[in-house]
Amino acid sequence: MSYSDTTSEPRWRRRPEERPRQLIEAALEVFGEHGLAGARLEDIAKRAGVSKGTIYLYFPNKEALFREMVRQKVIEEIEAAEQRLATGTPTEQLQRFMHGYWTFLRSPAFGTIYRLVHGELHHFPDLAQFYSREVIQRGIKLVAEIVRRGAATGEFRTVDPTVAARMLGSIMVSHAVWCSRRTFFTHVADETDEQCIDAIIDFYLHALRADPSVFDAGTSRT
Amino acid sequence: MSYSDTTSEPRWRRRPEERPRQLIEAALEVFGEHGLAGARLEDIAKRAGVSKGTIYLYFPNKEALFREMVRQKVIEEIEAAEQRLATGTPTEQLQRFMHGYWTFLRSPAFGTIYRLVHGELHHFPDLAQFYSREVIQRGIKLVAEIVRRGAATGEFRTVDPTVAARMLGSIMVSHAVWCSRRTFFTHVADETDEQCIDAIIDFYLHALRADPSVFDAGTSRT
DNA sequence: TAGATTACTGACCTGCGGGTCATTAACGCG
């Protein structure tokens, strides 16, 4: 130990402000790979560049860390995505929304969150409700409103706006999940994200396009 | 210990033929509730009516039991569902297929399998591929073929049949997942399975219906 | 009914990982 130690880096640094975020970031990765039960706190700590004990300075236990991670990440991504809504005709609005939602769904965090939430639903009913409300309901409400307006202007055919919104959600979420794991879901392997969302938009607008039989009305009901 | 024991039931019975199935059934439940890492073999054994040691007479370890359970269940349900395909016009075929696929997707096992497979994809690439091939690809191929024929007869508009099949798959899988957890996914809570699949079929057929602009091209607005 | 076979049991072993805490070292301040 020469006195040159005086100028050398300290073994570790105090970073009380940054720790929580670092830990959540690391938790996202490790939980994402191993699930709640399978993940080791030691690994999370290591990946965050701290020791296991440090986790307990900021989170009471493993479960709390998990919860916070989900909340944090969902909110973060959602807010980034909702900026992107603009005005225009319903068709334009829809296209814009779909592109925005797509970038949200295709963000690195979403795939992980989706798997985790679905995997651990049972044990975190509150988290599930949070997810359902903040991700799904929020999206559905927005879309339903656009569809309703489009139907009013005659741009779209008349459908139950909520049903139409669900259809959109189902298509986009599934495709996003598939695209996030192209190695496994080989049926989207040779298609870029761009092509994927374009195909979705095209398909969906076709499904909503105004009924050709506007004049001989009342034939669609069973 | 009175000699009335002679006529009493034995403490346990030898059931070498039935054990594997019993264990797989129990495994489906317990893995379904707790995931791979979270499930306890003791619990699986108990639910199958045997002791923990018995598991190791039929499966080398926890992971193998998990694998076998997935394979078993997927095959079982798939085969039951594929019976239901019949002949008729493409539209009729499609409707029939969708009903069949829906009952498959809504079978008690599927929801569980879906969550498990998605949750543990990383660690069982072979299982994931098996699932992708046997569930997704199989469905897509069938639908694509029907759509292709429908487009040929002019019954449907011209679309890439594979893309159309993916759209169908995405809608149905998502809805099935939602319906299997209505408590959490409240947006389908007040809708029966029947109404759900009917809405899906209606929507999908609309999306595929032949282009109105074959004769009077480009006159969609008023 | 006795003896051989083998399905099954459950106490036990063991390693792993969640959680704790006495100790250490970074940092702010006078």
Next chain:
DNA sequence: CGCGTTAATGACCCGCAGGTCAGTAATCTA
């Protein structure tokens, strides 16, 4: 520079669950 504060460490504890195996009891055979 030295002192107090507190962020951070990592060795340790301990309960839990995967996996083992010697023993036990059901069933088969003669």
